[in-house]
Structure formats: C-alpha cells, structure tokens
Amino acid sequence: MEVSLVGPGYGECAVAHVGWGEWIVLDSFLTSKREPVALQYFDELGVDPAQAVRLIVATHWHDDHMKGLGDLVSRCPEAYFCCANALGSREFLSVAAALARTGLPDGGVREIHAALSHLDRTDSQPRWATASRRIHRSSTCEVWSLSPDDDAYTSFLKSLAPEPGTGQRPGIDALTPNELSVVLLVRFDGGISCLFGADLERRGWTALLRDDARPRSKASVFKVPHHGSGNAHLQEVWDELLEREPFAIVAPWRRGRGALPKPEDVERILAHTPNAYATADSSAGPAPRSRWVKKRLKNLGARIAPESGSPGMIRLRRSLAGEDSWRVELFGSACHLEEFAA
Numbered sequence: 167m168e169v170s171l172v173g174p175g176y177g178e179c180a181v182a183h184v185g186w187g188e189w190i191v192l193d194s195f196l197t198s199k200r201e202p203v204a205l206q207y208f209d210e211l212g213v214d215p216a217q218a219v220r221l222i223v224a225t226h227w228h229d230d231h232m233k234g235l236g237d238l239v240s241r242c243p244e245a246y247f248c249c250a251n252a253l254g255s256r257e258f259l260s261v262a263a264a265l266a267r268t269g270l271p272d273g274g275v276r277e278i279h280a281a282l283s284h285l286d287r288t289d290s291q292p293r294w295a296t297a298s299r300r301i302h303r304s305s306t307c308e309v310w311s312l313s314p315d316d317d318a319y320t321s322f323l324k325s326l327a328p329e330p331g332t333g334q335r336p337g338i339d340a341l342t343p344n345e346l347s348v349v350l351l352v353r354f355d356g357g358i359s360c361l362f363g364a365d366l367e368r369r370g371w372t373a374l375l376r377d378d379a380r381p382r383s384k385a386s387v388f389k390v391p392h393h394g395s396g397n398a399h400l401q402e403v404w405d406e407l408l409e410r411e412p413f414a415i416v417a418p419w420r421r422g423r424g425a426l427p428k429p430e431d432v433e434r435i436l437a438h439t440p441n442a443y444a445t446a447d448s449s450a451g452p453a454p455r456s457r458w459v460k461k462r463l464k465n466l467g468a469r470i471a472p473e474s475g476s477p478g479m480i481r482l483r484r485s486l487a488g489e490d491s492w493r494v495e496l497f498g499s500a501c502h503l504e505e506f507a508a
C-alpha cells in the first residue's frame with residue numbers, strides 16, 4: 167500500500183496504491199513542464215496510468231486542486247471519475263457551459279468541465295460523490311465518499327439560482343466550493359484505513375459525523391483538511407474518525423500574503439500526533455507577487471510562469487500483511503511538521 171501527497175506550496179495531489187498495481191488519484195496540479203503531477207510520478211515509477219489508474223477524484227474545483235485534471239482524466243481510460251453530486255446538477259452544468267461559451271477562464275471550473283465533457287464524448291458515467299456512498303471496490307479495498315451532505319447540496323443549488331430582480335446568475339467566484347468537498351475513506355481489507363479530508367470545513371465535518379450510514383472505521387492516515395486551517399478543525403474528527411496518533415499529512419498553501427498552516431495550526435496538529443508531516447516547508451512556494459505587478463506583466467504580454475515552488479512529497483508505504491505501521495519517506499522540500507516554521 168502506498169499513500170503519497172505532493173504539494174509545492176500551492177497545489178496538491180494525492181495518489182494511493184491500493185494493491186495489485188491499481189492506483190487512485192485525488193486532485194491535480196501541473197509540474198513546471200505543464201504536466202499533471204501524478205503522470206510525472208507514475209512515469210518515474212514505471213507505472214502505465216492508462217492501465218493502472220482506476221479512480222480519479224476531483225475533491226472540489228478550487229484552482230489549487232484542479233490544474234491538469236481534464237488531461238489526467240482523458241489519459242486514464244480505465245479510471246472512473248468521481249466528483250461531488252452537485253457538479254452534475256443542471257444548475258451547475260448550465261453555469262459551466264455558459265462560462266465555456268464565453269471562453270472559460272483558466273481554472274478549476276474549466277478542468278471539471280473538461281473532465282465531464284470527455285466522459286460525455288466517451289459515453290462514460292461519472293461516480294457522483296455524496297455522504298456515505300461506496301464509490302469503488304477493488305480486490306483489496308473499498309473507497310467511500312463521506313461528503314458532501316444534503317444540506318451542502320441544497321444550499322449550493324440555492325446559491326446558483328438567478329437573482330429575482332435581474333434574472334442574473336451569480337458568478338462562479340461567488341460560490342464557495344469547500345463545503346462541497348469530497349472527503350474520501352479508503353478501507354483496506356484487514357482493517358487499515360486512510361482518510362482524505364479535502365478542503366472540507368467545520369460545518370461539513372459536523373454533518374459527516376452525524377451521518378448514521380457512515381462506515382465505522384478509524385483511519386491511521388489523515389490528509390489534514392484545508393491545508394491545516396483552523397476553520398477545518400473539529401476535535402471529534404480526531405476522536406471518532408482517527409486512530410490514536412495517526413500519520414497526519416498536510417499540503418501547505420501559500421498565495422500572496424496568505425499562508426496555511428499558521429503557527430497555531432502547526433501547534434494544534436502536533437498536539438494531536440507526533441507523526442505529522444508537510445509536503446513543503448513554509449519557505450517553499452512562489453515569492454508573493456502583487457496584483458499590480460501581475461496586471462503589469464499581463465499588459466506587457468509576458469507569460470507568467472506557473473507559480474509552483476520546489477515540489478515536495480510525503481510517501482507512506484506499508485505492506486498489507488506483516489507490517490504494523492507506515493514507513494515515511496520525504497522528498498524535495500517535504501518536512502516533519504515540527505520543522506515547518508511559518
């Protein structure tokens with residue numbers, strides 16, 4: 167078994183080897199060669215993604231999770247594509263299609279639109295993620311989506327409704343996709359589980375914990391939600407969904423002056439487990455570039471290089487039989503969370 171999290175300081179992607187050469191990919195960002203990072207990693211491992219990838223999950227459409235996703239889906243024909251049920255709604259599809267007609271801006275919605283359009287052309291059905299749904303079964307594990315819950319679905323559809331006075335639909339920027347994040351539970355036969363928290367915030371976790379139909383298993387690996395942010399922290403998640411002192415893996419987020427995790431987030435995570443790692447240290451990632459400078463560069467016709475810093479990866483491996491814990495390997499700028507200084 168392998169769970170790896172890659173993140174250069176902006177952008178994250180997780181891959182999991184679930185046994186017998188089968189892989190799962192969650193989210194995507196582009197390498198400096200403009201290639202989906204998962205494809206580069208499979209290339210390094212000598213894995214053929216067209217055969218090996220069985221499930222691709224788009225947790226939500228924020229740009230830091232989606233770059234290259236459309237490409238990834240079209241190059242992995244054996245994989246099911248999974249995203250939040252709300253993204254299959256007539257309301258969302260008409261907003262995305264309207265954006266596509268006007269020339270969709272480079273970003274997360276375009277990637278989701280590209281992935282869904284590809285499936286449409288190849289007559290494949292996406293797997294719609296919702297609370298407590300088994301979305302995949304392989305020879306060694308089950309994969310469950312644990313969110314989004316019905317309330318998140320309903321309020322998302324409401325937020326897409328045209329304004330009563332003007333009939334205008336809200337811009338996609340006005341929507342908040344974190345609440346629609348797909349949390350994933352991978353349950354291996356033999357009782358080992360991994361929980362991928364996407365960017366789900368506190369309200370969503372509260373609903374998830376209340377759901378009676380949720381599979382009851384405690385995870386030993388936790389992809390910490392929302393880049394370690396305090397707004398995604400809920401004590402009950404650690405108490406009820408995780409084993410004691412799990413392997414907590416964090417992909418930091420750094421943009422402009424904003425940075426996650428904050429020092430208090432690092433402290434909180436370390437108070438829960440000594441086995442905590444970040445894919446990049448706090449100095450990784452692009453130097454902050456002001457809005458004015460960006461605009462100026464654009465006006466000059468300059469091509470702005472992809473904003474990725476030095477890539478970092480946390481790799482956890484474990485044999486399904488015989489090993490009682492995960493082996494940790496750190497690559498690039500990945501570090502123990504204690505070394506992560508904000």
Ligand SMILES: [Zn+2]
Pocket residue numbers: 228230231365392393419
């Ligand atoms: Zn994010």
